[in-house]
Amino acid sequence: MNGTLQQDVNQETFTLNLGPQHPATHGVLRVKLVMDGEYIVEAEPVLGYIHRMHEKMGENRTWAKFLPNCGRMDYLSALSYNHGYVAAVERAAKIEVPERAEYIRVITVELNRISSHLLWFGAFVLDLGGFTPLLYAFDDREFILDLLESVTGSRLTYCYFRFGGVYNDIDDAFIAGTREFIKKQRKRMPMYDALVTKNIILIKRLKEIGPISKDMARRYGATGPVARGSGINYDVRKHEPYSVYPELDFDIPVYEEGDSMARYMVRMDEIEQSMRIIEQALDKLPEGEIKPKKAVKMVKPEKGDYYHAVEAARGSFGVRLVSDGKNQAYRLKLRSPTYSNLSLYGEATKGMLLPDALALMGSLDLVIPEIDR
Amino acid sequence: MSGYFKELISGTKSLFIGLGITGKYFFEPVVTLQYPHEHLEMTPRYRGHIELIPNEETGEPKCIACGMCQKGCPSGCIEVKGEKREGVKGKVVTKYILNFTTCSLCGQCVESCKFGALRFSKEYNLASPRKEDFIFDLIEKLKEKS
């Protein structure tokens, strides 16, 4: 980079490598920027720095042995990925899931979603230069991690769901702790609101910055909070109900503006909605088994291909299975939401200033291992 | 024009509110745990590396070296060997090596153990610059413990 500076300044534009090690990319993502002063002429994300070929791993191991991989793609909402994968295999192999297990799945997934959104919130404000909200968010997130650790045994890369059920049952301490957490978090949200959301500096940095239109979201297949911030009322939990979501009453926050602020607000509102889901699920939690009556020994789905999507914290996570009737996948396609969400980055950042482009990148909520898989 | 002043005033107010919040937290007690000096008790379900459960009477491992854990491990990080001994039902485990460097703590070995001979330990203070330190001989570990 050093040697080329002299040549570059004589031109109209210069190229800037954002990453693969850069504080705002949250991991090893590189963005090739062509800049005119501080304006971005062209932005091209370069992926693959931590590509691990999970899909090939899926073809080389039995269905059950792929389970630990799920937690290692989107490590911030690992349970959503767990859920997506087991649900797809259950659909393919026609495994019945007891109701209690489904409720436990929903409760833990939603807790995981809150923890993911909290971390995003902190990291996003950190991208904008505010340090303190990150630590406050971590404080809250620790509470969730403790809860999830007490039931799943791990804090981040969960491997908790099993075909037809879950690994462990939840106990009264977990239920009480979750209720306490919700009570505490409800009191905490107005603080975030006053400290961050209503802060004039933050508003100025996010309002009308990085607009993503409805049409752009559709052309690029953006889902999750990115789509919902652009006025698209699409949430797999409502749109394509799975698990026990149809029995629970919750809203899908949708904002029409399409700017970074809208995406921010969607996620903040989703924390509240997730808490509502958890509360109802805890109330309705039925007694019973957490694993199918007949233990699932060998999973052998019928020949054919199957698709199952779930709403992960970052959007629609889909699993496409192609089975040839053996005890491992013939083809396992993992559709990760941020892959599609990031693909619009090049178009959306045209003509933008560098700090705004970073605000936009933060608002997309990227998890690089999930993009690279 | 009125919007200008409105924004100015509300904006300034929001800044002072923000200062108030962080100022309040300045005087509140810290929430962090001073890790090397203080320790947390792990929750009962905490997944550390696996360990063998001893037979309460003899102190020998309950494991009969059936190899189900080895078979069920996605990362192939378990190596079990056993031999037949006289007077003992089933096999006696002679070698149980866990390569913790590749273990992903998924719990499928514990789940697949029909004899209740495996459990997760509560150890988490594991750090070493050497890879070899994470290849555990679980039988040794069990002996050390008792």
Place this chain on the structure above:
Amino acid sequence: MLLAKIKEALQSLYEDIGDAAEIPAAADAVAAAATAAAPEAETLPEEATPEGEESKEEEVEETAAADAPAAAPPGPKETDYAAKGYHLDVELKPEKIPAAADILYRENFFIESITGVDWIDEQQLEAVYDFNHFDELCRVVIRTRTDRNNPEVPTISHIYQGANWHERETHDFFGIKFSGHPNLEPLLLPEDADFHPLLKDFKA
């Protein structure tokens, strides 16, 4: 509603195919037989041994493959959503893909993903396109098969810009060339990668 409409629109892409005896059409029939077999298998008692199931399926497939052109006229097939996870299964010839994408684009579908499947036994590569709709639940799967030794499918990245990356990914992993793609360089693999890891005969 939407499903019927889109089915009808996509049906038009089949009309000028003509002779069903061509290779892609035959592959069509195999896939059709597989999907047709699925609901039938569903009714089987759960206790049925996997081996039995398998053999039965093979039987069905063989018979279906023999008289497929007569049994299943080409066209989009509705599938059982609860069992499969999608509503419409469309198998097209590669050159029809952009037209199909265009139809879906005009009906406000969004692109979910593009991927490939390596059918090494048949020496074919399959490209699978997943489309979904934001307002109404309607998942459409479009697939096309191409020769494994010279896999080529026209790009749809000019219709759905999001397809750009998906096509690059599919090219990375399977080597399917998306003709007309503006920038078909490795995306997830190293820049100089000349291997395609998801091919069944790829050994690291």
Place this chain on the structure above:
Amino acid sequence: MPEWLRVILFIIFVLSFAGLNAAYLVWCERKGAGHIQRRIGPKEVGPFGLLQPLADGAKLMSKQLFLPKGVDPILFMVAPLMVMVPAIMSFCVIPFSETFVAREINLGLLMIFAFASVNVLGLLLGSWGSANKYALIAGARCVSQNVAYEIPMLITTITMVMVTNTMNLNEIVRSQAGWFIHWHIFRLDMSLLMPVSFLIFFVCSLAETNRAPFDMAEAESELIAGAYTEYPGMGFGVFFMGEYANIVIGCALTAILFLGGWQAPIPLNFGGFLGVLWGMSWFFLKLYALIFTVIWIRWTYPRTQFYELLNLSWKVLIPISLFNLILTALQIKIFPWL
């Protein structure tokens, strides 16, 4: 005391003050940030982590002074000094107490502003000389930011000069003698917008010293470390010390202009050595209260966007400070008996 001895003693005092101050402000900053974020901050080295700055300093000094490939060696090495030296020079005119001041210059205020302008040149040269694109962007930002914020700052200063009729800092402090209501910030009779002037001046000094939320020169989440990206070891260390020295200058100036400098809030004064101590302790109390506010602000807000920062200056601070200037002039002319 002979003049030369006085100057030498003062240089020693200022240099050690600037060094220690930078070191311990970092400690304060980290502790303050820690407690705001509900953690402890440095605590391992020495009691309450008080020796942490020494450890940090030792680390910085022991690092290799490495010249990255392609840098302009002269500019690269000179730039940190160009930030540090003017800051230290400015200390010459700061009255720590009535008699404890190196040189009481009649144009002291002017001198500080003159030196403050050199600071930005240092940053610009450093960012240009380090031949790094991130640094270059930071340097460009830094210049336009400083230009924009010097205007409202100077306008506000002119208001204060009009009110006090002097540019001698010690005189300005003396004019605020008596109870604390005589401090300029409370003198609504001089100008109705005095508290607003104070705010404008404080905000401008934040921007001038590149402190959050206006830390465009560093902007670590956008520009890695901005102008300092390529600097190793003590090169960065000197920049750092200069930055903190500038914060002290900015806050000292705010304290002198608005908060009565070394004046105690009650009309109680001592002579001799006790008087020096008494004045100094009040001055430092005000100074560090302001510095704490600077730290507090940094750990509360996100960083402003660059054009918002310019907007704030051109659309808000300059019009208001101009209005304030006119208002003060009118007030002085129409109600001269006040």
